[in-house]
Amino acid sequence: MPTEITSAALARLMQTDAAFALIDVREHGEYNPAHIAGSSSVPRRQLETRMGRLVPFRGVDVIVCDDNGRRALLAARTLERMGYSRVAVLKGGVNRWAADNLPTEWGMNVPSKDFGERVEVEHHVPTIDADELVHRQKRGDELIILDTRTPEEFRRFCIPGGRSVPGGEIGLRIHDIVRARPNATVIVNCAGRTRSIIGARVLQRMRVPNVVSLRNGTSGWVLAGHELERGADRIGLAEPSAAGREAAEKLAAQFAAEDGVRTLSVTELQKLLPRAATETVYLVDVRTRDEYLRGHIPGFWWMPGGQAVQRADDTVAVRAGIVVFCCDGTARASITASWYRQMGFMNVCVVTGGTGAWVDAGLPLATGADEPAEPIVAEAEQRVRRIMPSELASRLASLVPPMTISVESSDRFAAGHVPGARWVPRGWLEMRIADIVADQTSPIVVTDEDGLDAVLAASTLLDLGYRDVMALAGGTRAWQQDSRAIELGLTGVLRTPDDVVPAGPDRSYADMINYLRWEERLGHKYAKEDGS
Numbered sequence: 001m002p003t004e005i006t007s008a009a010l011a012r013l014m015q016t017d018a019a020f021a022l023i024d025v026r027e028h029g030e031y032n033p034a035h036i037a038g039s040s041s042v043p044r045r046q047l048e049t050r051m052g053r054l055v056p057f058r059g060v061d062v063i064v065c066d067d068n069g070r071r072a073l074l075a076a077r078t079l080e081r082m083g084y085s086r087v088a089v090l091k092g093g094v095n096r097w098a099a100d101n102l103p104t105e106w107g108m109n110v111p112s113k114d115f116g117e118r119v120e121v122e123h124h125v126p127t128i129d130a131d132e133l134v135h136r137q138k139r140g141d142e143l144i145i146l147d148t149r150t151p152e153e154f155r156r157f158c159i160p161g162g163r164s165v166p167g168g169e170i171g172l173r174i175h176d177i178v179r180a181r182p183n184a185t186v187i188v189n190c191a192g193r194t195r196s197i198i199g200a201r202v203l204q205r206m207r208v209p210n211v212v213s214l215r216n217g218t219s220g221w222v223l224a225g226h227e228l229e230r231g232a233d234r235i236g237l238a239e240p241s242a243a244g245r246e247a248a249e250k251l252a253a254q255f256a257a258e259d260g261v262r263t264l265s266v267t268e269l270q271k272l273l274p275r276a277a278t279e280t281v282y283l284v285d286v287r288t289r290d291e292y293l294r295g296h297i298p299g300f301w302w303m304p305g306g307q308a309v310q311r312a313d314d315t316v317a318v319r320a321g322i323v324v325f326c327c328d329g330t331a332r333a334s335i336t337a338s339w340y341r342q343m344g345f346m347n348v349c350v351v352t353g354g355t356g357a358w359v360d361a362g363l364p365l366a367t368g369a370d371e372p373a374e375p376i377v378a379e380a381e382q383r384v385r386r387i388m389p390s391e392l393a394s395r396l397a398s399l400v401p402p403m404t405i406s407v408e409s410s411d412r413f414a415a416g417h418v419p420g421a422r423w424v425p426r427g428w429l430e431m432r433i434a435d436i437v438a439d440q441t442s443p444i445v446v447t448d449e450d451g452l453d454a455v456l457a458a459s460t461l462l463d464l465g466y467r468d469v470m471a472l473a474g475g476t477r478a479w480q481q482d483s484r485a486i487e488l489g490l491t492g493v494l495r496t497p498d499d500v501v502p503a504g505p506d507r508s509y510a511d512m513i514n515y516l517r518w519e520e521r522l523g524h525k526y527a528k529e530d531g532s
Helices: 007-013 044-054 070-081 093-099 110-123 130-139 151-156 170-179 194-205 217-223 242-259 266-277 289-294 305-310 331-342 354-360 375-383 389-396 410-415 426-436 452-464 475-481 509-521
Strands: 003-005 020-024 061-065 087-090 143-147 185-189 211-214 262-264 281-285 322-326 348-351 385-387 403-406 444-447 469-472
Touching: 003 007, 007 093, 020 044, 044 070, 044 426, 044 452, 061 070, 061 093, 070 087, 070 426, 087 093, 110 194, 110 331, 110 509, 130 143, 130 217, 143 170, 170 185, 170 194, 170 242, 170 331, 185 194, 194 211, 194 305, 211 217, 217 509, 242 331, 262 266, 266 281, 266 322, 305 331, 322 331, 331 348, 348 354, 375 452, 385 389, 389 475, 403 426, 426 452, 444 452, 444 475, 452 469, 469 475
Parallel strands: 003 087, 020 061, 061 087, 143 185, 185 211, 262 348, 281 322, 322 348, 385 469, 403 444, 444 469
Antiparallel strands: none
């Protein structure tokens, strides 16, 4: 049974070096306006898929919070079923915390964004604005525009002429990128500020000449009235040359030494791995996804280096834990680890030689996604009946159609759902389902985008006493693939959704302006009194 912890007790705990995770289970849209600093945002609907990586040791203290404690209690019970043995609920939630005059903060991934602004201020990372870049492009200047976001983000939209080089790859590949064009100005961009700044600082530290960060990234580009390029496919990354790899390895080793990153030989890693059974150990492979899938050290999970820095609170929830980074050599892992040390993580290591050294030691690599299998997910999949799109379509056309509910996020629901479906977000399911389906004998079909959340939600309905519950096999995606019509928009939704935080061009201009100004203000406290 979960225990309770008061605001005062949590505040005292946060002043210590104790190993614990503070998990806010509200939706991102609720978390964004006000949350407790140091908490990781894991919406309740994502517990089964994210907690195994975010909090790998299930004997560590986990404190769960929400607005007033109701959803946190339900989430705590889920965590206990997942094997977490020391779970507590923040009494009264964030509302009580605020009522006790304890501080909250605004924004997503704040630790990383705050750190990025500090880096820009303290290291005087040079910037260029959108208008100046356009001017240089029209003038015909020699430019190399490197987009440090994920390839998926790059494909959606990018600065015209840019190429995708995710942040974790930039240090390894910059030697080859600039070798043929040594006089070019290198412009580093992301969607806003953090990944631009961090990428430019890596190159600045590597003494690459003529490097600037694009101020405010693609958001600043749009606000300045310029058009983004959409659907670009410049995402291929060539194999680094021997000279490029050697240069990157040498400089990364220097960064690691300067920043206090510990190294682990394969033998030392083998001795460390059993400790994951008794304490928090993060094993993170920072290479590209394709490299990871082809072969990785068993037990390591995938988070590309740039994203690990950009979303540190989504990667490591127990700051007192041991964090081990790995790549194929040492460069990418060392650069990522050096950032973590600068962000204040104390126990950070890299595997010397990475997967190459592991193979050289005669040890096998694992292949595939290697995601942790949660028994409660397997249990739900066993107990919940599925219904195929064709059968659901027939039943919806019958005299007594089932009630169809969608448990995904509001933006996914609005993008397309089974006609007539009602939106009941999974995080609120227990508290809202009776308003939609009062009779527990009524037939219900649960849907979502791909079928996973639907199965878990259907299992919850069975626990609540609903008797005739099924999940749409393959979700809305399978429904559309079966050439079925979908309904668009927030049909039937009576309250304004607050679960999603718009990002990039999905933001309104006002949101974009406020976000960028907030982010830049984070760095003001690091400026010296003389303004330097």
